[in-house]
Amino acid sequence: LPTWETQLLSSPDDGSCRRTKFAVTNALWTTRKTKPVFDPLKLPTVQRSGDLGTALLDRLERIYKEGMPGNNDVLLPMEPLWPGPLFQGKPMRVAYQGVRGSYCQEAAVRAFQRCDALPCEGGMDSAFEALESNDADRAVVPVENSLDGVIERNYDLMLRHPDLHVVGELLLPINHCLLAVRGAGKRSPAVKTVVSHPQALAHCQQRLLALGVQMEAVDNAARAARFVAENRLDDTAVIGSEIAGREYGLQVLEEEIQDDSSNTTRFLILSKPNN
Incomplete structure (x- = not known):
């Protein structure tokens, strides 16, 4: 290899040039192959990957637009979003992640007073599945904490359940x-x-x-x-x-033994279409 290639590929991998090294390595390997760079047999696979990427990007864009503050009914702290709602003549069934006594349960009963709050202990995806299978009328899931940042797993689950829509949000002050x-x-x-x-x-x-x-x-x-x-x-x-x-x-x-009194968790309220 030329001197500059040897120096680049043998330089310490501190993360700053990892992508460059990867690109150079692949370029060198490609130029030394006897086969042509363009392979028409792989084109359909590349196109399918591109279509999937576009679909995911479209879905992500819709999730973030639906979940952005100001695009939905925003629940001010301590105020019910839908006081005492009835769904088809019965108390609304609201699924939340975790067991009884969690902040997710508190968010559910803050958002829907006198609702039937349903704990979903089977993992983070169980609240999504309860809503999708009509075992619940709404789901309340946390997506961001003011101190700890975004809860990426729930955004990933929203991608995996494209039929569910964001219909509201709740800003819950955390009282440890x-x-x-x-x-x-x-x-x-x-x-x-x-x-x-x-x-x-x-x-x-x-x-x-x-x-x-x-x-x-x-x-x-x-x-x-x-x-x-x-x-x-x-x-x-x-x-x-x-x-x-x-x-x-x-x-x-x-009460309120947290170091930062501004600690707040943002929850999204999910529903099925026309529900």
């Missing part, structure tokens, strides 16, 4: 509460450990350090609240939603 079995106290020697989702622990780090407790990360804060309540763990508190305390009979030792 310190929850414990009734009778426990945050200053009591009995409470030694605080468990929650890693993001919640990070959101409340300053307060937890001031309390001098051990922090333990778990996959799901609402499930942790249920476990603490069912097993009467007096030495363990949970960071979770106020609704989790009500669901599992835990007392709120302290």
